[in-house]
Amino acid sequence: MRHPDYEELRTAFTAAVSHELRTPLARLVALLESADLPGANLPELLGKARVEVDEMTELVDDILFLSELEQGREVVALGETEAAPVLRAVIDERIERAEIAGVRLELRIADESLLVPMRRRMLRTVVENLVENAIRYAGEGATCVVSLRPEERGIVLEVSDDGAGVPEEDAPRLFERFFRSDRARTTRGSGLGLAIVKHVVETAGGNVEARGAKGRGLDVRCVLPSA
Ligand SMILES: Nc1ncnc2c1ncn2[C@@H]1O[C@H](COP(=O)(O)OP(=O)(O)OP(=O)(O)O)[C@@H](O)[C@H]1O
Ligand SMILES: [Mg+2]
Structure with missing residues (x-):
């Protein structure tokens, strides 16, 4: 029912x-x-x-x-992907645009062989959305660090920047469809990117959280079960 x-x-x-x-x-x-x-x-x-x-x-x-x-038509959890090359590719494709936006992209990989439990295209979707957001919202002079590391609770994929951030109370709401924090209203975007990220990560058996404060950047952390 x-x-x-x-x-x-x-x-x-x-x-x-x-x-x-x-x-x-x-x-x-x-x-x-x-x-x-x-x-x-x-x-x-x-x-x-x-x-x-x-x-x-x-x-x-x-x-x-x-x-x-x-509707479960995209079976996210199916398959596994070596994450490091995907992260590297997503960043390489955006270096120039990031430079134009004044955002420095940095990659920190603790283990090149880490596998995550989702198909390549899904992992791409997650990382692309997070990095695109940093390029779009962090602001000139910011650094965005994409990191991948094993922890006890699972594989941590984190995209964090030290840019404009969002008001602290907005952080948990960023994953709602169509939610856009005030500062972003002048830029284009529909507010669906992070809803998609959350859905993909949760379908793969993981969880995602955003933390930030106005003027102190945004930190989005996905924890995924080891593949
Ligand atoms: N790195 C970031 N720094 C500051 N604000 C951010 C950052 N990432 C996301 N946000 C805020 O979260 C909101 C929601 O992000 P989300 O990716 O879901 O949607 P969008 O970027 O507005 O549109 P879309 O991704 O669908 O094109 C953004 O509008 C912006 O206000
Ligand atoms: Mg977005």
């Missing part, structure tokens, strides 16, 4: 999705309208329209991915 709160949750989710889609849609309509004006710069307008469409596509992809995960 369905949980009594199910309908309520579903309504809230639908409302959030609609709201998130409305913003780029409204911008797209405004762009199309201005294309009709005399002297309109069409190549520029088309470029901007493309960005809005890309943003909507990304949002829809994320929602689909999350719902697939929730």
Whole structure:
């Protein structure tokens, strides 16, 4: 039987999705309208329209991915992956963009042979979301450290930065769908990244926690069972 709160949750989710889609849609309509004006710069307008469409596509992809995960269609726990090469690749692909954002990326691997209990693509999703967030939100001059180490309670995968952080009371809420801390509202993003991270990590039998304070960076720590 369905949980009594199910309908309520579903309504809230639908409302959030609609709201998130409305913003780029409204911008797209405004762009199309201005294309009709005399002297309109069409190549520029088309470029901007493309960005809005890309943003909507990304949002829809994320929602689909999350719902697939929730229905168990993406079997996260299946398989195991040597983590170090994946972490290295994710960082290498972003060195330049991080540099432009003024964020230094650092990798600390305690054991090159550590295996984590999820498929490569899922591990990639987790690390990409966390590193992307640091590049997007930490701010100029910050350092983001990605580390992997064995501990007694499991394999710890941690992404921490010493940048802008979030208010302490926001930290536990970051994993909620569509939750964005205030500072981020001017930047693009739908607030789904960390919800996806949490879902993947928990499906793989692990847990994830965020700790931070305003101006003192954010530390996201995943603990995974040894594969
Ligand atoms: N490293 C960080 N430093 C400061 N704030 C962060 C950091 N990572 C996440 N946040 C905050 O957490 C919020 C939620 O992050 P999440 O990744 O879930 O969504 P998003 O980045 O806003 O959008 P998406 O990842 O779906 O594109 C962000 O909007 C931001 O406010
Ligand atoms: Mg994100």
